[in-house]
Amino acid sequence: MKDVHIEGDRMDSMTNNDKAAGFIATSNHGFGAQAMEEIRRLFEQVKLTAIVPAEIFRFDAEGISKREATLLLTEREPVFVRHVQPVDVQVAIDRTESDLHRLQETVKSSFNLPEGAKVAVQTRKLDGVEYAYTPFACKEAIDEAIVRNFRAEPVVKGADLIISVFLTAELALIGLSAPADNLSDWSGGAVRFQREEGQISRAKFKLLEAEMRFGLDFRSYRNALDIGAAPGGWTSLLLERGCHVTAVDPARLDPGLLQHPKLTFLQKNAGDVRFRDGAFDLLVCDMSWSPRQMTTLVGDLLYAVQPGGTCIITVKLMHKKAFQTMREVVGDLSPQLELQKAKQLFHNREELTMFFIKARS
Ligand SMILES: C[S@@+](CC[C@H](N)C(=O)[O-])C[C@H]1O[C@@H](n2cnc3c(N)ncnc32)[C@H](O)[C@@H]1O
Incomplete structure (x- = not known):
């Protein structure tokens, strides 16, 4: 399997997105205000929209490209933002099974993945909203699309690239990034270690x-x-x-x-x-x-x-x-x-x- 190394230029060409700097940021519950404050300090002009109060929000930085914004986020990493995902494309959903096909088509038309790239698909959804499919079904559908269309390799860990999908009630917000650009390579920055037998404390x-x-x-x-x-x-x-x-x-x-x-x-x-x-x-x-x-x-x-x-x-x-x-x-x-x-x-x-x-x- 060849190594796929992704530079900023290449990422721009893989997403056709060298302009819009839209992201979803996640903090620990209750620390959304601090996370928003850090994002406000980092970007001169930024629009913030809460998605899950006190925890998850979208921000759109103006006058700066996705790549420049990603550099700022990684070089001056905020303390209270535990994870970011870019929003390169968004597509309307109606929460029925047909969304899965829509997602496959969106990934096919929006991204240009290198053959052999190891790609992790991370899907999150809003709690309390009913969807006819699970986040896992969504991941499986996108996995199938990346194999069929790009001959990429779906992985869970050790990815070259991450496709992040955040499902709100009406939209799928989708972004492509290198794992380090998300500040955490765990979905939403939720690090799940296995509890060991006899473990002394959490x-x-x-x-x-x-x-x-x-x-x-x-x-x-x-x-x-x-x-x-x-x-x-x-x-x-x-x-x-x-x-x-x-x-x-x-x-x-x-x-x-x-x-x-x-x-x-x-x-x-x-x-x-x-x-x-x-x-x-x-x-x-x-x-x-x-x-x-x-x-x-x-x-x-x-x-x-x-x-x-x-x-x-x-x-x-x-x-x-x-x-x-x-x-x-x-x-x-x-x-x-x-x-x-x-x-x-x-x-x-x-x-x-x-x-x-x-x-x-
Ligand atoms: C949150 S617990 C530490 C848990 C520990 N890191 C673990 O992994 O099990 C905090 C500990 O700090 C100890 N502590 C509080 N004041 C202390 C002091 N002045 N000197 C030493 N230990 C102290 C408490 O007795 C308590 O056991």
């Missing part, structure tokens, strides 16, 4: 998602400090990755972890522990505390992180003052910690996750 998914989102590989770290570690979901992931973990929490860790040869457990308040300078190359902190108390505690422990070390920190969003909270956290931890990326992860609730590097000087 919190583990947060750290797994952070590893993926921030492009980290915890196998490359040796000594991790986990502050606010109980019951031990994050600690268990870091142990699985082969790190030595020092877990700090006044609460108990899951008994299944305690015998692990690479675990040191300090059943203490993080304000009462002391380490060697530069003892850790990774610090993670998932304390459900007010951000300012958290930054004081973390700030007091930063001597124990090597210069160039990584810190992954969950920040609770008090009263939804998200942007102010982020500024305060970054200000409190600077200049020791330099922010690399902040993201509200799919697995974050009233919080977001920040990725810092400890300054080298």
Whole structure:
């Protein structure tokens, strides 16, 4: 199978869309206002239309091409937009079986897919609206069309291209993009990890998602400090990755972890522990505390992180003052910690996750 590498020019020619910059953006439920605010700040002229209140909206940026808009979105990635899909074409639907044929014809006439390209079709629909077909039937119909018309290869993961279909009550909004351009290659940015037998906490998914989102590989770290570690979901992931973990929490860790040869457990308040300078190359902190108390505690422990070390920190969003909270956290931890990326992860609730590097000087 040949490799299909897609440059911006090529994407324009595959969609016949080098002008309209229309997108659908998705945030975690309740953070749509923050996501809209970020989009407003990113584009000079933009029209925003809610699709699902407080969660999904359409935006149409004016005076900018799809490609330029995509560059802006990926280079200055918004914190609260977990997923975007372009809208290259829209077609009226009536929610009957005949929509499937309409979708096949629209894909055939609107896109020009390279032969052999691995294409994932991701379909979403509005909750509470009746359609005569499932999103999966819709995906299957489009899969059939891309094989028949372009000899492309339908895939679920590892795609070169994603065809996104969002069904409203009256329209199918369809876009073609490279996976990285959607900010997440999961449909709607909804990252679904498999729950494992005996998994200690759902919190583990947060750290797994952070590893993926921030492009980290915890196998490359040796000594991790986990502050606010109980019951031990994050600690268990870091142990699985082969790190030595020092877990700090006044609460108990899951008994299944305690015998692990690479675990040191300090059943203490993080304000009462002391380490060697530069003892850790990774610090993670998932304390459900007010951000300012958290930054004081973390700030007091930063001597124990090597210069160039990584810190992954969950920040609770008090009263939804998200942007102010982020500024305060970054200000409190600077200049020791330099922010690399902040993201509200799919697995974050009233919080977001920040990725810092400890300054080298
Ligand atoms: C959301 S839980 C952490 C879940 C954990 N990441 C996991 O994966 O299982 C927050 C933890 O922070 C701990 N915590 C709160 N204040 C703390 C402090 N001052 N020092 C250490 N741990 C603290 C709490 O006891 C609680 O166990």
